Amino acid sequence: MNPLWLSHFTATSSIGRGLEQTLAALRERRTGLAPCAFDTVELATFTGEVAGVDEVQLPAHLARFDCRNNRLAQLGLMQDGFAGAVHEAIAKYGAQRIGVFIGTSTSGILQTELAYRQRDAETGALPVDFIYGTTHNTFSVADFTRCYFGLTGPAVVVSSACSSSAKVFASARRMMKAGLIEAAVVGGVDSLCLTTLYGFNSLGLLSGQACRPYDAERNGLSIGEAAAFALLEHPPKNLCSDAVLLLGTGESSDAYHMSSPHPDGLGARMAMQDALNMAGLAPSDIDYINLHGTATLSNDAAEGLAVAALFGNGTPCSSTKGATGHTLGAAGGLEAVICALALQNGLLPAGLNTQQADSSLDYLLENREQPVARVLSNSFGFGGTNCSLIFGRADH
Template identity: 70%
Template sequence: MKALALTSYTATSCIGRGVEATLAALRERRTGLERCAFETVTLDAFVGEVAGVDEAPLPPGLREYECRNNRLAQLGLVQDGFAEAVRRSAGRHGRERVGVFLGTSTSGILETELAYRRRDPASGALPAEFRYRGAHNTFSLAAFAREALKLAGPAVVISSACSSSAKVFASARRAIEAGLIDAALVGGVDSLCLTTLYGFHSLQLMSRGPCRPFDLARDGISIGEAAAFALLEPAGASLDGDAVLLLGVGESSDAYHMSAPHPEGRGARAAMLAALETAALDPSDIEYINLHGTGTPSNDEAESRAVSGVLGTQVPASSTKGATGHTLGAAGALEAVICALALRHGLMPAGVNTNEVDPALAVHYLLENRAAPLSRVMSNSFGFGGSNCCLIFGRGG
């Protein structure tokens, strides 16, 4: 595939607003996970909540999109000059030539959950102020971003659970390569809600403590929330060494089970191989892997089999979910931005919270940060329904 440049990128999660704060937290090996005090949730769990989301109302004119998810999106879009970069891109290419491809799993469903508590006792009706299109609908995120940034090109939300905002890179890349658009706003936003907290609890997939991916004693995920975005544009001729490029994308389906990964990591393997093929790279070209690494016993086991099968056992790897929590539909984009920071700053971030790597997992899992110039890194994202996506990023120059 033709490489695309990430001409601007930003991330906001429980470890910080914007790339500087995110990088500082990774350098300090700081986790943003705290005991869950979200809404009225009474689960014994840790979550990665972004501070101050509720205090950041949407601008006038965009109030129909009010919900926690779009507030988090707004908070994320204004970091690092990202919204300005999108506007400049629209100025260069034309508003209708910039597409919007965003991932979310639950969009603004929290609003619906709260509205169901306020149903009319007699008729069962939802409160009159309930807004379906702007808050509940899965597309609300892309509709909001498109309107907030005054874009007029194609727009879509990809909602394939935890691979959502990795897959947006694949779809955006195709739209650019097909000539449908010249640039794409890609990213993911997912926010805390009761559906995912009580849902993962019902599947017994939530850790009671901060999640410990790849640890011998790992016992589940910690849910986080995040907004992460990148602006994808064709890579120009004069890229310097600081430029970050999307080099490869691979997608696959497990065709196995709705909520459990294929035990051999069959789909994960296929996605990684496809990503290497589109990037025209050999397995030995990959210098760091940002693992999906959710921290459930079976996910990490399946992923380690896939990774060792494709790349061997020596490539430094870590999951950053011990720091950020599993941000579900935002995880792919958040970890893409972390990969961009890794490339830009020569940092392989350690997996935090993990004390003793499970010896049964044949992956070179980093417990300490490592500084080294990086030129090719990989990011894995796998979701419910067996939806897998692997991205490869590299440096320009």
């Protein structure tokens, strides 16, 4: 593929608001996970909650979008000068020539969960101030982003569970190549809600400890929340040497089971291979793999087999979910930004909380500082959906 330039990017998660805090947390190996204190949830689990989301105020003309997920989206958009960069892109390309592609799994479902606690005792009706379309509906976060910037081009939410905000890069790439748009705001936003906390609990997949991806004693995931965004443009002739490029995308489906991965990681392997093919790279060209690494028994086992089958055991890899928690539909976007930080700063981030890796892979238990030219990021999800992305520095 013709590489695309991540001209601006930003991430907000439990480890920090914006790039500077995120990079510092990675360098200091700081986790954002803490015992769950969200809403009225009574579960013995850890969550990666973003501080201060409830205090975010949406502009008055966007009040209809007010819900935790869109507050988190706005908090994310306000970091690292990202909103300013989008406004500059609008001036350059025009509001209809920029697409919006946001990944989310649950969007503003929390608003409906709360509304169901306030149903009319006689009629069962939801409260009159409940607005479905701009809060609960899966599209609301892309609609909010579009309205926040006054964009009038194509806009969509990709919602394929935990691969959602990796797959936005693939959808944006296609629409840019097809020529319908010149640039794209891509990202992932997912926020804490009861559906995912009690849902993963029902599957026995929530850990009682801060999650330990790829650890021999891992016993489940910790849920987090995040907002991550990137502005994709065609690269100009002269790029800074540390500019970050999207080099390849790979997507596949397991066709196996709704909530368990293919045991050999067949679909995962296909997605990684397709991303390498699109980038025109060999496995040995990849310096680091940001694993999906949820810390469930089955995900890490299947992904580990798929990575080993394709890359052997020599490629440094880690899951950063021990730091951020599993941010579900935002994970692909968040981990794309972590990959961009790895490339620009020569930092391979260690997987936190893991003591003994249950894998033959070169799983990073300590940070490594070294030049990083190309990285691969994996995102997989319920329904057997897989997406792998490859990013690289412009000087390679």
